Amino acid sequence: MIKVLTDTRSIRIKGRSFLALVLSPELPLDGWLSRLDDLASRSAGFFLGRPVVLDVEDIEIDRAQLKALIGELAKRNVRIMGIEGGRPSLFEPGMPPAMKGGRPAPDFEVPSAEATEAKTGQGKPAEPAARPEVQVVRAMPSVIIKEPVRSGQSVIFPEGDVTVVGSVASGAEIIAGGSVHIYGTLRGRALAGSVGNASARIFCRKLEAELLAIDGVYKTADDMAPHLRGQAVQLWLEGDSIMAERLN
Amino acid sequence: MAKVIVVTSGKGGVGKTTSTAALGAALAQRNEKTVVVDFDVGLRNLDLVMGAERRVVYDLVNVIQGDAKLPQALIRDKRLETLFLLPASQTRDKDSLTPEGVEKVMAELKKHFDWIICDSPAGIERGATLAMRHADVAVIVTNPEVSSVRDSDRIIGLLDSKTERAERGDRVEKHLLLTRYDAARAERGDMLKVDDVLEILSIPLLGIVPESTDVLRASNLGAPVTLADNRSAPALAYLDAARRLAGETVSMTIPGEKRGLFGKIFGRRAA
Numbered sequence: 001m002i003k004v005l006t007d008t009r010s011i012r013i014k015g016r017s018f019l020a021l022v023l024s025p026e027l028p029l030d031g032w033l034s035r036l037d038d039l040a041s042r043s044a045g046f047f048l049g050r051p052v053v054l055d056v057e058d059i060e061i062d063r064a065q066l067k068a069l070i071g072e073l074a075k076r077n078v079r080i081m082g083i084e085g086g087r088p089s090l091f092e093p094g095m096p097p098a099m100k101g102g103r104p105a106p107d108f109e110v111p112s113a114e115a116t117e118a119k120t121g122q123g124k125p126a127e128p129a130a131r132p133e134v135q136v137v138r139a140m141p142s143v144i145i146k147e148p149v150r151s152g153q154s155v156i157f158p159e160g161d162v163t164v165v166g167s168v169a170s171g172a173e174i175i176a177g178g179s180v181h182i183y184g185t186l187r188g189r190a191l192a193g194s195v196g197n198a199s200a201r202i203f204c205r206k207l208e209a210e211l212l213a214i215d216g217v218y219k220t221a222d223d224m225a226p227h228l229r230g231q232a233v234q235l236w237l238e239g240d241s242i243m244a245e246r247l248n
Numbered sequence: 249m250a251k252v253i254v255v256t257s258g259k260g261g262v263g264k265t266t267s268t269a270a271l272g273a274a275l276a277q278r279n280e281k282t283v284v285v286d287f288d289v290g291l292r293n294l295d296l297v298m299g300a301e302r303r304v305v306y307d308l309v310n311v312i313q314g315d316a317k318l319p320q321a322l323i324r325d326k327r328l329e330t331l332f333l334l335p336a337s338q339t340r341d342k343d344s345l346t347p348e349g350v351e352k353v354m355a356e357l358k359k360h361f362d363w364i365i366c367d368s369p370a371g372i373e374r375g376a377t378l379a380m381r382h383a384d385v386a387v388i389v390t391n392p393e394v395s396s397v398r399d400s401d402r403i404i405g406l407l408d409s410k411t412e413r414a415e416r417g418d419r420v421e422k423h424l425l426l427t428r429y430d431a432a433r434a435e436r437g438d439m440l441k442v443d444d445v446l447e448i449l450s451i452p453l454l455g456i457v458p459e460s461t462d463v464l465r466a467s468n469l470g471a472p473v474t475l476a477d478n479r480s481a482p483a484l485a486y487l488d489a490a491r492r493l494a495g496e497t498v499s500m501t502i503p504g505e506k507r508g509l510f511g512k513i514f515g516r517r518a519a
Contacts, residue, residue, distance in 0.1 A: 152401075153405045172405075
């Protein structure tokens, strides 16, 4: 039987990064769990609703122990979304998936004993005192490339903006988590907001691009308005479509 | 001090071997000891263009594998006593080249020659990366058409990352040699113009070699174009390019432009 697709809209697949807590258990596990209980007693709900990744790289643990540990954590309302640094033999169906390629982020502040006591003294419930806001506006890291990006080369920088002082050749690509700035001719591909940033933009001094993308929305050379070709252009996202206008 | 030049392009059929032979002969004519090395193992051509195909006994692979000594494999040119050829093997393939072997051969060649010109095979695989590995200078041969320009761009990227100099944090000096250029067709828009190519590749120009039947005639004669007829338009372009490589300042002529020397030749032919 032939399947008929009535809805021909394409599926949109994007990358997105989230900040997760990483728990690194230490041996013996009993001792570590009791210290965790102590932390939880000072700050109820610290782990509630937070994605937690278990890092087992530095400990010798077998599958049964890992399974028991996940169970113990579940009893404490700590839900594990993934396991980092585990050997493939540690995993069995039903366990959280293996994760890799994580990048370190600023350390989470664990509520200290004094701070909690001070608060409880005021009769307030033990709120997660130093719950850091993930959406804090921080200085975005950026990278500056002072040479032309040649055909076949990729610049991948999910952390932030990419600036190229030079041209991006046909067959080259720039993939940035933030915006892409090209002080030269863009002949290759530019992908801005690659990890889910709809406010990212693409700027270039001369547009001859093969492909443009912002936050997973694509536009090929054929879809671009001919009057923009060869011009200094900026591109941004409005809803599901890429908008473009000439600079200056 | 020996200088190692790689003649490379990425794309096939743009004139690497012709340019290697022509530049090699031009540099040797300056009385500087020059060797041209064929890295195109399995598809060797340089011996034909140099007219030495019937004198090949040992080759680069034999030297690398220790079956022959370097002096046994070097072929001295019959016309120029400062010009030598190190041929490639026709019966092997590029896997016979090892990084250690190539390094040893290059180190030995550097002791004996002023110029070592490596004729790179097409592509970006082992043969091409080993040919560029030890280069001090790269001559990037490009035709004025988009596919050749893009492939050259790719090669320039590799020269900036895969060479010994790049790994030391140094740079390979890169020069563009534009070959098979036809001013009339560029003017009509059938071909990229010189400025277009320079804008895309953004490396300095070493020379512009005009499209000419003299090139084909010379290779069929088995002579580098600079030796076959040193008054022909391509020969003059290669001789100028060789002087620039040697550090001289020579004004650039675009073949086909009225005031240039080539213009006169073209003008005469058209009349």
